[in-house]
Amino acid sequence: MKILIADDNPVDRLLLSKIVSKEGHHVIEAKNGKEAIEYFLQESPDIILLDVIMPLLNGKDAAKEIKRLAGEELVPIIFLTSLVDAQSLADCLEAGGDDFLTKPYNHIILKAKIDAFVRMRNMHGILQKQRDTIVEHNQHMLREQHVAKTVFDNVAHSGCLDAENIKYMLSPLAVFNGDVLLAARKPAGGMHVLLGDFTGHGLPAAIGAMPVAEIFYGMTAKGFGLQMILREINTKLKKILPVGFFCCAAAVSLNFSERSMSVWMGGVPDCYLLTNKGSHLESIQSQHLPLGVLKTEQFNDDMTEHSMDIEDRFFMWSDGIVEARNSQGEMFGEERLRSIFSNDIDPNVLFDAVQKSINEFVGETEKDDDTTLVELKMVDDEAVDQAVSSRRSSSVASDWKIDYELGADSLRNFNPLPLVMHIMMEVPILRVMGGQLFTVVSELFSNALEHGLLTLDSAMKSTPAGFAEFYAVREQRLTALQSGFIKIQMQHTSKNGRTGIFKLSIEDSGEGFNYKKVSHEKALEIADNTSEKNIYSGRGLPLINALCHSLEYVGCGNKVVAEIHWPQKNKV
């Protein structure tokens, strides 16, 4: 250890130096308070022995300055004094001294004190190092949490929560929210909303929200119904959540055009449906276990149906609302919640009234759970659609046209359908009708190739042997194909993102067929999907016709034009 001795008295200094250096410490000597500060800065001693009365700067003032300079570091100061009255000794400690040693010096006591302070200083060093480590770890953790939070927010984003018919309040207890609120427009109109409340709160609770959001948004965009989505979420959560962890949820499918709502509730507090201009209140209870509890085959996706008029409202909340506590530890409770609704408040301000009432009840009390409150309002279809479509139009292909001509070489070796499908899939609404569009495009393309260009007759396919022969001949003729083309033309137009027309025409360089002659005679058959036999050379047209708004052959029958309009009536 390096020990600084500051004493103006040479005898005392000599004696102390001797005692201290005999113990194996390195001694630095100062003759007054000024020197003491100077050497403290130069030498960074571990312990300081400081005489109280010294010229230039006395010991007490030197001690104050040294303690200030040392900052967080513990530099023990032992005052050397022949003062004996209690107040003088107390003053020494007041000035920042850690102990004192009275004259005449006793080398045994001095040694013991130095040893004690060496231990204290070492311990202080360890504490500070540990504290710094903790601070560092904490900062590291916070940085990681913020990155994780960004990823989390990107995945579990709020969808169309800012739609005009939704009011919500989300107050997370920690950085991460164990309550999840998701809303998405259905491609064919209407809206899915899901309120989930995971067991616990913070990161462990929030992490489960990521797959829920992925599934919810992914499947909604692909046109899946809410029941399928809930089933999928339940299966996923059952698989990934530890035993005892689950997600209480209320899920709603709003149908604006039919003015109705389907509800699935599992493990959440009663939700309220407010109808008849706010005069009628119905509570809807959870009929199911939370998501992630039951195995897939036991899961029940039954939903309750409710009709709603314009301005009717549906309220849902996580149990953090009902269980919010005031300073006396009392819970807000369902009774208090219900009483707000029976107060005849204007439905337009009801949401705010509930929010205000809870905030006033809880006051300054520490929250102990995430709290979420949502109001869904039935509105005119257009009100929501307009808002949504105007936001969407920026990154969506809505009006475009493409001509794609394939020559004999390409037709022999290349299947253009994946590419064609890919282009169509850039229009979100067409994505939803993907399966149907694929049928139309692949069927019409096959017709153009097989019947138009290769002049095959599908009547051949009526027997098993003929079926095989059909494909053998097809292969033969295709390989031998030297000239010819197929032109695919696609066009999409949309009106305000609310309606649209997809037009597909496929033209081949073949001779065509007499569609005029047969169309009149067999018009009835075309309308009838079940008809197996028809004179369109087995062109599979009844099926296609059913899927399209219109289907028309032009020219000599070597060009077909199909139109698909959306939104479709009763087809999605």
Add this chain to the structure above:
Amino acid sequence: MDKNAHFDIEALAMLEEIMEDEFSELIQVFIIDSDPRVPAMQSAFDERNALLLKEIAHSFKGASSNLSALPLAEVCFNIEQKARDVDFDGIQSLISETDVEYQSVKTILLSLIK
């Protein structure tokens, strides 16, 4: 001269043991440091400078106590207290007493390092 009358013998022996080779240096430093002290106390008293007198007496007390010259430390302590209270009565005789005591202490110390 009787060492017992002027020193704590045990403490002095301990000091000798601690200081080893530097014992004589310690004594020399003490004497060099202390020789001017009695004259300095005298002049401070002549000027009736109580503060200065108190400081010299305090310092002298510390050094002599560390050398286990307890009677010398005792008389210095008396001067220090009187000076602190700005009570000059009997100071002159205390200074004389200090002078006598210091000379004895000095003689004994010098005899130890011959």
